[in-house]
Amino acid sequence: MEISSKGLLTQVTQFWNLLDDLAENDPERYEKFIQQQLKEGKQFCSAPEPQFCLETKILKPREKTVFINFCQWKRIPAPQSAIHPVPISVGRPEDISETSDVYTVINVAYHPDILQAADKDQIKKDQLIRMAMKCIEERFQFTLSFSYNIIEHKIKGSFLGMKQNLMGIHTDATDFTEKRELTLEQINSSVNSPDCLPQLKLPKTQISGKTRCLIEEICSTEFQVEKKTPNYELKIVKDLNEKPVKMELMVELPGIESVSLCELSVSEDDLLIEASDKYRLHLNLPEPVDTERTTAKFFKERAILIITMPLI
Structure with a gap:
């Protein structure tokens, strides 16, 4: 050393x-x-972005349900040409327990152009899936089931966990x-x-x-310096028919003078805020949100960050 x-x-x-x-x-x-x-x-x-998630099974060494999160990531190089190998990044398996269910989550990432092309061609998409499953089998000595099912949500587990897993903190x-x-x-x-x-x-x-x-x-x-959890208030806003339409999160960040010191990551089911080396807030959201329509405003005079998240 x-x-x-x-x-x-x-x-x-x-x-x-x-x-x-x-x-x-x-x-x-x-x-x-x-x-x-x-x-x-x-x-x-730049952080990886989830695109879709599939469910299959690990058959050996021990049978278990496994979810594979497929992400696009600009850090992964694109293949040099159509005849060159397609680069892929595979994260370490993580076991997760939810009540009586225990399953494994594995994150994989391709260059954005590769996944975007696969969205338009089901054959290419299946090829990328098979390629990822083969890499997982070889790297971790698993035997995976040949069949799989693409689930409704883009990611299994938290966005923060996926980001840390692939970026190798x-x-x-x-x-x-x-x-x-x-x-x-x-x-x-x-x-x-x-x-x-x-x-x-x-x-x-x-x-x-x-x-x-x-x-x-x-x-x-x-x-890293230990960060404080800031004061915050999360509320669900309803329309005239009492139907929930969005969530609003107000976070107090005293001592933060610029929005450039704040980093915000939002997925459908969780949220992470880091402000300089002072504050860190990670929340599991009670309802899935539309990340594309999510907005955030920082009020400098009061050092308050307000995030508006429309529900899906």
Whole structure:
């Protein structure tokens, strides 16, 4: 670990020296490079999105119901062509207990273009499903039932659990080093490319802020500061016929001065709010909500976040 840390420190020092030289000698290429890295960093940090879920059975080593969540994720590369292999990411199995039921959930992810194409072609969709089931069998030494059933909801379990499972929050030191080495190779390649042209000038404060966010994303959660649960009020709004139509959540966030410090994730059945390093709120919603029509407003003067979630 000590040798690895020294090597990483050397690479980081070389990286900053490279950027300093580029900024001084060729500002236009420096700006282009930073813009490119911000774009790629945003894609790398994007979360997977659930698309559909199927139910089948694990036959061996022990018979059990299993749900497979199929997600689209920009971090997964698209295949180079129609004849190249299709990249897939498979998360670790997680056993979940609900009253008397015990089942397993496994999350898999493809590039968005792959799943969108499969939505229009049932044969392609079945092929992707079979491919994912084969990967699961080989990786975890399972034998799965050949038959499956696509369920009504897009995801089984919570959105937060799926996100943590696929994004690998518990990243060890080896993975961190490998990712940093790969990034440096990409940086050297990008800087030496003759196609680098100016697009947008960015202040150095903005650049350093993005770098800090990336490092926080891949660090282990055991080093994160414990966050408080904010005061909140969740109510169901009904129409004139007493039919529930939406849910409204009001969250008090004293000390938060900008909406840019808030991160909101909403699925059909749960919600997660993280505000800077101060607050964290995770709720299981009593009714399924329409995530596409969900809206949020932040009132800076009162430091209050109001989220409106129409019911499905």
